[in-house]
Amino acid sequence: MSELSGKVQTVLGLLDPDQLGRTMTHEHLTMSFECCYFPPPPGDEAVAENPFQMQHMHWLRQNPYSCHENLLLLQETAAVRDELLAYRKAGGGTIVENTTMGIDRDLPTLKQLAKDTGVHVVAGAGYYVDCTHTEATKKMSVEKLTDIIVSEVLHGADGTDIRCGVIGEIGTGWPITESETKVLRATAHAQAQLGCPVIIHPGRNPAAPAEVVRILQEAGGDISKTVMSHLDRTIFDDGELLEFAKLGSYLEYDLFGTEMLNYPYNLEVDMPSDSQRVKTLAFLVKEGYEDMIVVAHDIHTKNRLTKYGGHGYSHILKNIVPKMLMRGISQHQVDKILIDNPKRWLTFK
Numbered sequence: 564m565s566e567l568s569g570k571v572q573t574v575l576g577l578l579d580p581d582q583l584g585r586t587m588t589h590e591h592l593t594m595s596f597e598c599c600y601f602p603p604p605p606g607d608e609a610v611a612e613n614p615f616q617m618q619h620m621h622w623l624r625q626n627p628y629s630c631h632e633n634l635l636l637l638q639e640t641a642a643v644r645d646e647l648l649a650y651r652k653a654g655g656g657t658i659v660e661n662t663t664m665g666i667d668r669d670l671p672t673l674k675q676l677a678k679d680t681g682v683h684v685v686a687g688a689g690y691y692v693d694c695t696h697t698e699a700t701k702k703m704s705v706e707k708l709t710d711i712i713v714s715e716v717l718h719g720a721d722g723t724d725i726r727c728g729v730i731g732e733i734g735t736g737w738p739i740t741e742s743e744t745k746v747l748r749a750t751a752h753a754q755a756q757l758g759c760p761v762i763i764h765p766g767r768n769p770a771a772p773a774e775v776v777r778i779l780q781e782a783g784g785d786i787s788k789t790v791m792s793h794l795d796r797t798i799f800d801d802g803e804l805l806e807f808a809k810l811g812s813y814l815e816y817d818l819f820g821t822e823m824l825n826y827p828y829n830l831e832v833d834m835p836s837d838s839q840r841v842k843t844l845a846f847l848v849k850e851g852y853e854d855m856i857v858v859a860h861d862i863h864t865k866n867r868l869t870k871y872g873g874h875g876y877s878h879i880l881k882n883i884v885p886k887m888l889m890r891g892i893s894q895h896q897v898d899k900i901l902i903d904n905p906k907r908w909l910t911f912k
């Protein structure tokens with residue numbers, strides 16, 4: 564039996580799962596999202612150049628990806644430190660930090676933030692979406708990719724001895740590219756060796772999550788220890804959602820706090836409001852999936868920090884939990900979503 568078995572691996576070392584407490588399963592504390600820059604609507608170029616003023620906050624919420632500076636969360640470590648202290652005060656215990664290779668993962672900063680704030684931080688291994696894969700990555704065999712991912716969990720990543728405690732977010736688009744498929748197979752092989760949690764960023768198409776599950780399953784992955792992220796912008800039809808839920812992955816609603824009229828990466832998508840997200844959670848609970856739901860904010864741009872008038876990392880604990888209770892999700896079920904489900908997922912087999 565490995566020393567990881569029955570434990571959770573944080574950036575500060577192994578932890579007894581009972582110590583995790585309330586857990587956000589998909590956040591970023593330091594990263595760059597430059598890879599996904601989207602040009603501003605015609606005529607808005609000047610606002611995009613100088614966005615951080617009170618009168619531009621609504622514009623930033625509507626166009627978060629159209630301003631280079633907004634994509635540099637890695638410049639905000641001091642603000643994030645304050646946010647994590649507030650998160651602890653609000654009853655938070657753990658954050659899964661999903662930054663992988665390609666979007667400026669910074670493990671020493673994560674370790675320092677965990678030390679400074681007392682929040683447990685679990686870091687992510689592996690690769691983000693295809694456009695961030697280097698030429699060298701694209702040429703690697705599945706075996707080589709597997710070795711790298713395994714090493715990030717067992718020995719440390721990015722030239723440090725800081726170990727990742729989860730594989731992901733593993734980035735995939737739609738359609739899934741050849742390089743992303745290799746990374747998914749490597750993820751499944753590494754998971755089979757390590758018995759570790761996996762988390763996936765699916766492409767923006769309702770068929771994408773099930774296709775990822777198919778590839779992982781075929782390569783020997785454990786879907787019962789896999790989180791499917793971003794369902795709030797991916798599957799909208801209740802019937803399709805229940806079909807996907809039957810495949811057995813954790814179901815993650817992780818864009819709490821995001822309200823956006825035109826989702827630039829797929830204009831077909833109507834981004835839900837927080838009220839609609841809570842309604843979907845209540846639906847899934849009613850259908851018997853209370854043991855499979857996990858939640859987060861997926862903060863990946865500056866404007867979502869409280870420093871810039873955003874909702875911050877405590878929004879779910881402070882505002883969404885009361886709304887969940889009001890909409891018929893019991894305290895026991897809320898505790899499953901915030902504590903028990905993340906704990907089960909994050910514990911190595």
Ligand SMILES: CC(=O)NCCS(=O)(=O)O
Nearest residue numbers: 764793796818828861863
């Ligand atoms: C960092 C990240 O991948 N966030 C998800 C953004 S998306 O618009 O929901 O794909």
